[in-house]
Amino acid sequence: MTEVIVIGAGVIGLSAALMAQARGLSVTVVDREGPAAGASAGNAGAFAFTDILPLASPGLLRKAPKWLLDPLGPLTIPPAYAVQITPWLYRFWRACSPRAVAASTAAQTALMDLSRAELEPFLAATGTLGMLRKDGNLQVYETEAEFRASLPGWEARTAHGIDFRHMGPEEMAALQPGLSSRFIRGTFTPGWWSIADPLLYVQALADRFRAAGGRIDTAEVTGLSPRDGRVYIRTKVGTLTADRVVLAAGAFSHRIAATLGERIPLETERGYNTTLPLDALDLRCQITFGGHGFVISRLSTGIRVGGAVELGGLSLPPNYRRSEAMLRKAKAFLPALNTEGGRPWMGFRPSLPDSLPAIGRSKASPHIVHAFGHGHLGLTQSAGTARLAADLLTDAAPAINLTPFSPQRF
Template identity: 50%
Template structure:
């Protein structure tokens, strides 16, 4: 007698980073049998070393005028905020072309509106998920301070603040004499600043992710350490091939593999222009400097974040793919700048790190069904905003699985938008 093939799980999630475990938490809450696969563990790679920001006011796509105006200066400095190794440039050119097209006014406005809707949802969903998972005590609501070294730099950022004003995102511009009340001990080189009260941080991004995973486990989610070699639709389900030869079957598959997601999407007919931004940081001991809130040095492409385990100084962008060895001189360059901006900063005893951000040209993630396999769902491409948007992504994937109407329009997040929008 024929029968349905036994499943290893109802839903398999490829990726144990913050997005994958948020997806698992929402699906487990909904009573689904969820198995997460990751080669390293829960929040052990990129999600372990991010800046810890819940950057809800960060609605501007990366390709905004102020950023573009700084690109030539950045590229002139091999250790500056943006680096493209010459040998990698030919591979990157198609992505860069799409990135520039994303800056056209119509594309930019649409992407910003979509990002704003995603951020509103992200803030609501993180609030609820933290309460349900018992992690609300890890939230820090101190806001963030963006700093400017000249009036010209401050004016160049005004277009972005005007956009936030139109979307009712609160902020306050500060004069030089007001800055010290928000962060004592800064260099006198800063003439203006902007305080964003809605910008939040977490005590430790890895610990938060692992606590959310513990909540998912309490609701029945499971984890298996494994490297996924391939996946394909098979009958009424999906087959997942592991590198060791084992084969798993599931009813639905969620691809949440961050910077490693592109070949999985291609296998299901979706050619997504996903690139890898390599980010660097150094985490100093907690007593390195008393920082009251996240400090944003936008002109230099890095932030300083006070975490429970130390002071994290990091950011910058290096387009170099997944295979090039780390260039920790970039971490040291940011640390040296931080020492100039925070006189008295103790720079000894730091831990260096590099992670891989999954970046798309229009700064929006892919949250969608696969073109050739509607049982496969995508949840990747969040760039710098994986932690910020993880809970919203979990909610949206859950709605797609349950075939419920999502709370926001998902058309801007489709995998195939790069064909239809001329990107």
């Protein structure tokens, strides 16, 4: 008899499984494809602990109309999906009020602080500490107006004790040679960490989990039924039972939660990137081109150019022209970049309208724990979320206040 079943073998699910295992629980992971098959494989590799400002914000609302006019720009909604996503967009708009943003920022900061505190001990315990990098992040601006518009966000980070420094062209050139002169300002955050390669990291977590006696099964979960103090997990190949369940199935989580009678407004930020050969550029740190909605990262396996937001659900075919558009811009911004030999990718980032994940017990049963909806911060918040899931599984007091993350808040 399995004590705990974790649904999802991405970075959130496997981190939660390992922390539950460390507390003496018997754990099985079930995933529709296997470890690191989704967004955990193709993200930018950043532990963006300084990224405390929600995506839902007045600043994004000001940029959105211009961005939405460009089908290959930083934010787009395919026409075929526009009607379906309207209710989510209304909730997103409501989450952009100053009061809502302040509450989301405070909650996000608490989860970031916990995640940062938990990360290095977790990496050490799982034998992956050698994959951690602390190269920082450089955010660049093309105009004084763009830089000034960013200052309220940096003031908010100052209030939360986040270290950064603004730079002029000479300092930026010293930090990253070859950056286009079109960028006249920059802000460097040394507390922005990264992992050598997110795919290899999650695969290493899977290996560690199995080595400690855990099992990873491949099956698509179609529903959950709590009954008589246990949870029945329906899959396409049969039914499993467990004392407790963690639902961490990323962009597919809301479909499973719906079988419990829970309507959680999860949408999909479809992220695109291209991974170039490692010698494509001498990249010194991750660079964020905020005005264009993408980043460039140095992994142990290549140079990754990607980001942007396409709110297009789970069923539409990928539009790899978005990857190509980011690659063209990256070449213009870093002229020495060799764009040959790249591998394009698209993945689903599970996003809730207020930019906070759902972490807490299901309303249908205290034996089911939700842990999903991290948007583009899944890797960043994985260790903190795993700690909270383990707290809930063992009936310990959660390390932070979970009220802002309640799955029932909608």
